[in-house]
Amino acid sequence: MIVATAGHVDHGKTRLVHALTGIDTDRLPEEQRRGMTIEAGFAHADFGVAGEPVGFVDVPGHERFVRNMLAGVAAIDFALVVVAADDGPMPQTREHLAVLDLLGVAQGAVALTKIDRVDAARLRQVEREVGALLAGSALAGAPLFAVSTVSGAGIAALREHLAAAQRGLPSRAAAGRFRYVVDRVFTRPGAGLVVTGTVLSGRACIGDELRVTPSGAPLRVRGIQRHGEAVAEARAGQRCALNVAAAGGERVEVERGDWIVAPALHVPTVRIDAELRLLADLAQPLAAGATLQLHLGAAVRNARATPLQGRRLDAGAQGFVQLVLDAPVHALRGDRFVLRGAAAQRLVGGGRVIDPFAPARGRARPGRLADLDALANDDAPAALVQLLAAHPEGVEWPPFALARNLDDAAAEALRAALPAVSIAHPCGVRLVAAAHWQALLASIDAVLADWHEQHPDSLGLGEAALLAACGVTRTTAPLRRAALRQRIDEGLVVRDGFVLRLATHVARLAPEDEARLRELKSVLRPYGLRPPAVGEIAPLIGIDLPTTAAFVQRAAQLGHLVQVAKNRVFLPATVEALVQAARDTAAAAPDGRFGAASFRDRSGIGRNLSIQVLEFFDRSGITHYAGGLRTMADRGGERS
Numbered sequence: 001m002i003v004a005t006a007g008h009v010d011h012g013k014t015r016l017v018h019a020l021t022g023i024d025t026d027r028l029p030e031e032q033r034r035g036m037t038i039e040a041g042f043a044h045a046d047f048g049v050a051g052e053p054v055g056f057v058d059v060p061g062h063e064r065f066v067r068n069m070l071a072g073v074a075a076i077d078f079a080l081v082v083v084a085a086d087d088g089p090m091p092q093t094r095e096h097l098a099v100l101d102l103l104g105v106a107q108g109a110v111a112l113t114k115i116d117r118v119d120a121a122r123l124r125q126v127e128r129e130v131g132a133l134l135a136g137s138a139l140a141g142a143p144l145f146a147v148s149t150v151s152g153a154g155i156a157a158l159r160e161h162l163a164a165a166q167r168g169l170p171s172r173a174a175a176g177r178f179r180y181v182v183d184r185v186f187t188r189p190g191a192g193l194v195v196t197g198t199v200l201s202g203r204a205c206i207g208d209e210l211r212v213t214p215s216g217a218p219l220r221v222r223g224i225q226r227h228g229e230a231v232a233e234a235r236a237g238q239r240c241a242l243n244v245a246a247a248g249g250e251r252v253e254v255e256r257g258d259w260i261v262a263p264a265l266h267v268p269t270v271r272i273d274a275e276l277r278l279l280a281d282l283a284q285p286l287a288a289g290a291t292l293q294l295h296l297g298a299a300v301r302n303a304r305a306t307p308l309q310g311r312r313l314d315a316g317a318q319g320f321v322q323l324v325l326d327a328p329v330h331a332l333r334g335d336r337f338v339l340r341g342a343a344a345q346r347l348v349g350g351g352r353v354i355d356p357f358a359p360a361r362g363r364a365r366p367g368r369l370a371d372l373d374a375l376a377n378d379d380a381p382a383a384l385v386q387l388l389a390a391h392p393e394g395v396e397w398p399p400f401a402l403a404r405n406l407d408d409a410a411a412e413a414l415r416a417a418l419p420a421v422s423i424a425h426p427c428g429v430r431l432v433a434a435a436h437w438q439a440l441l442a443s444i445d446a447v448l449a450d451w452h453e454q455h456p457d458s459l460g461l462g463e464a465a466l467l468a469a470c471g472v473t474r475t476t477a478p479l480r481r482a483a484l485r486q487r488i489d490e491g492l493v494v495r496d497g498f499v500l501r502l503a504t505h506v507a508r509l510a511p512e513d514e515a516r517l518r519e520l521k522s523v524l525r526p527y528g529l530r531p532p533a534v535g536e537i538a539p540l541i542g543i544d545l546p547t548t549a550a551f552v553q554r555a556a557q558l559g560h561l562v563q564v565a566k567n568r569v570f571l572p573a574t575v576e577a578l579v580q581a582a583r584d585t586a587a588a589a590p591d592g593r594f595g596a597a598s599f600r601d602r603s604g605i606g607r608n609l610s611i612q613v614l615e616f617f618d619r620s621g622i623t624h625y626a627g628g629l630r631t632m633a634d635r636g637g638e639r640s
Contacts, residue, residue: 001166002075002198002239004057006100007082008090012113014041015149016082017058020159021045042196042239044227047163053227054166055239059096075181075198075297077237078165079108079139081130085118085146088126089133095347097137098279102350103336106138107169109145109161116148174235176405177262178202178210179332180242181297185254188243191223195254196241197298201405202262203235209247213259214268214328218247257299259330267402268328273308273320273358273372274337278349280316287312292348294323296337302326305339308364308372320354320372322363331356333375333403357399380404381414388420388433392440393476398428423482432479440483443470444493445502452505457513459559460494460501464621497572498620499559507558516541516551517560524571529578530605533567564616568609578603578613579622586632593629 005013018024023043041058057076079100083089100108110130115123127144134140143161147154184196204210208221223243224234234240242260246252254260278286286307294303307313308320331353338350354375362368367390374386387395401411415422419434432440447469451461461469463484472480484500487493494503501507509517523540524531532540538548556563562575570578581603585594588602600610614630617623623630 001052001077001162001169002055002057002237003078003080003162004076004105005059005080005082006093006096008084008087008092008096011082011084011087011090011093012149013082014058016080016111016113016147017041017043017056019147019149019152019155020162021056023056044239045159047159047166049163049166052166054162055227057239075200076105077107077169078162079105080162081108081110081139081142083110083112083126083130084114085112085123085126086114088129094133097133097139098347099338099350100139101137102277102338102347104138104352107165108139108142109158109165110134110142111154111158112144112146113149115146115153116150171237174201174203175407175410176201176236177265177407178204178208178260179262179265179330179405180204180234180260182254182258182260183256183298185256191243192245193252193254194241194243195260196239197260198239199234199236201236202407203233204242205233209263210244210260211263211266212252212254213261213266213330215253215258216266216268217252217254218263219244219252219254219260220247257297259297261330264402265330265332265405267357268330269356269358270325270328271358271360272323272325272331272353273355273363273375274323274351274353275318275372275376276305276313276321276339276349276351277318278313278315279347282315282348285312285314286321286348291342293340293342294325294329294337295340296329296331296335296353299329301329302342303339306363308369318351320369322358332405334378356403375403380406381417384414384418384431385433388418388431388436392432392436393473394423394425394430394432394436394479396425396427396429397422397431423479425478430479437483440470440479441487444480444484444487448493448500448502448505452502455558456508457510457558458499459507460496460499460505462499462559466500497559498562498575499572501559507560509558509560513551513555516543517555520552520555520561521571524569524574529574529581529603530609531568531570531574534569535567537569565612568612578605579617582614582617582623582630583632586630592631594631595629599630 005017007013021043043056043058044053046053081097083093112123112126123146130144134142145154145158145161147158179200179202180197181200182195182197186194188194204221206221206224210219210221211217212219221242222245224231224240226238226240234242244252286305288306288311290305292303292305294301303323303325306322308322313319313321333353333356335353336350337353339348340346341348354372370390371387374383377383377386384395384400406414415431420431421434421437423430423432444466447466448461451458467477467480470480484493488495492503494501519541520537523537534549534552535545538545541548552561552569553563555561556569562570562572564570564575582599585599585602586592589598596607596610596614599614600607603610605613614623618625621633624633
């Protein structure tokens with residue numbers, strides 16, 4: 001359990017921690033000279049609970065050091081609010097309580113110090129004032145302990161309460177990948193770089209390679225200390241010191257506010273969608289574009305805030321906002337933060353990160369706000385089900401799993417538990433709800449069935465035309481293609497040359513057209529990959545050129561032939577062979593990019609015909625042309 005003190009300057013926080021632990025947290029010479037905490041200090045004590053010491057974070061109370069105070073309470077389990085009985089609640093008492101409330105700290109107690117300086121009436125008065133101050137906050141009803149660090153009165157009772165709180169605290173599972181918030185950095189002779197901080201999730205062992213974020217610098221864990229003792233592992237919920245070194249031998253820079261994380265979690269962001277609650281006593285509402293100071297973990301960033309559910313967010317209200325930062329920061333869903341005014345003069349509000357990878361466009365659209373409602377749900381399966389229901393085109397899985405810090409095992413378990421289909425997508429795996437997936441499959445069946453009914457003499461429909469009729473968009477194209485592939489794999493849809501048809505469909509040509517098509521095919525086959533031009537075909541089948549051209553065009557529209565150019569018609573099997581030649585040409589190229597000359601040499605069809613065929617492939621989405629070279633198009637949409 002990690003306990004943080006809170007309260008006004010000179011109310012006895014450091015002396016109380018010393019009385020509880022025997023450790024003086026004022027380590028800096030200036031702190032000792034002035035008798036005032038400037039930097040957060042750290043101590044620990046064993047209260048006899050399962051051999052696990054309680055960690056204490058003694059935060060500064062002076063207004064000028066609120067930033068340091070915020071760094072100290074970034075990851076605590078229990079708040080120990082300190083109020084001097086002679087002074088009573090003071091400005092920093094109120095601000096610290098507001099910070100704890102905004103950070104969601106609901107476990108805590110109040111220590112009324114310096115009781116040796118007041119009489120019983122004054123003590124009762126301060127107790128009432130503190131109770132009123134806590135009312136309506138997450139710490140409402142927290143127990144009060146009257147203590148004196150001079151006489152020792154009340155210290156034992158407070159220590160026993162802390163031990164009971166530790167016993168009742170659920171153990172923090174080491175789930176997810178490793179995240180460690182850095183609040184102090186120093187070098188030690190013979191050891192090198194040392195950082196101190198708190199492990200928010202996962203675990204790390206000596207020898208592990210991690211990343212400093214947002215910089216991305218790789219480092220290796222050389223040693224781990226917890227409460228002054230060397231240990232082999234650092235895990236979630238623990239304060240510890242890491243002795244680290246650059247993984248590649250070069251110098252590594254770490255500073256307070258950085259995070260040390262598993263490599264997969266190095267995903268710095270400058271745009272965050274969050275749930276924000278403003279303090280009720282603000283003089284004015286939060287308007288779009290307001291510049292504020294964001295405190296997240298131990299990092300501080302300037303942020304431009306924009307309410308997403310209206311033009312402004314009123315004092316005391318709660319709502320979604322987008323925060324655009326002046327520099328990258330590490331954040332994942334659920335991380336708590338507070339906002340201060342741009343000049344850091346006063347606290348404005350606080351909340352939690354909902355989407356650390358927020359979009360720049362469409363941020364306030366109704367659909368996006370509905371997504372944020374879903375993402376705000378702490379229950380990951382329920383949130384994902386809600387998102388899947390709202391998005392027929394599916395949900396990108398990697399950002400969802402990353403934002404919630406799901407490791408591979410947890411991510412796979414969640415995917416397996418949901419009735420959703422996984423589709424390989426250019427942006428990664430996309431999940432589609434089972435009902436939406438069945439609708440995609442049904443739309444393919446319906447479009448083909450309608451086409452066959454309207455065009456009984458047509459062999460089928462081209463893939464591009466089929467997808468267009470299904471309402472394909474840039475986003476849904478991989479999904480439609482994956483659905484089409486499933487129908488083909490199931491045998492319900494057949495690829496017949498360059499067209500697609502239902503397996504039950506048989507094209508019904510008029511007898512005269514059927515005979516003419518058979519004759520045309522018999523003429524084209526001997527020519528292999530280099531069929532004659534349309535003008536050369538006419539005399540071969542004994543029909544005039546206009547009639548031949550019209551028939552060839554109609555046969556191509558019906559899918560029985562493939563019209564590569566105005567004067568070129570191919571058998572479907574011939575085009576498939578040329579597509580394979582293009583694949584082979586691309587495979588032989590070092591980077592998969594090939595020119596017309598390479599395709600000409602492999603196919604042997606000559607330069608002019610190669611150009612016509614390749615331009616047809618470009619139009620059909622088989623190849624992609626750029627910079628004088630071609631690549632085979634990445635069709636995407638494989639089921640995973």
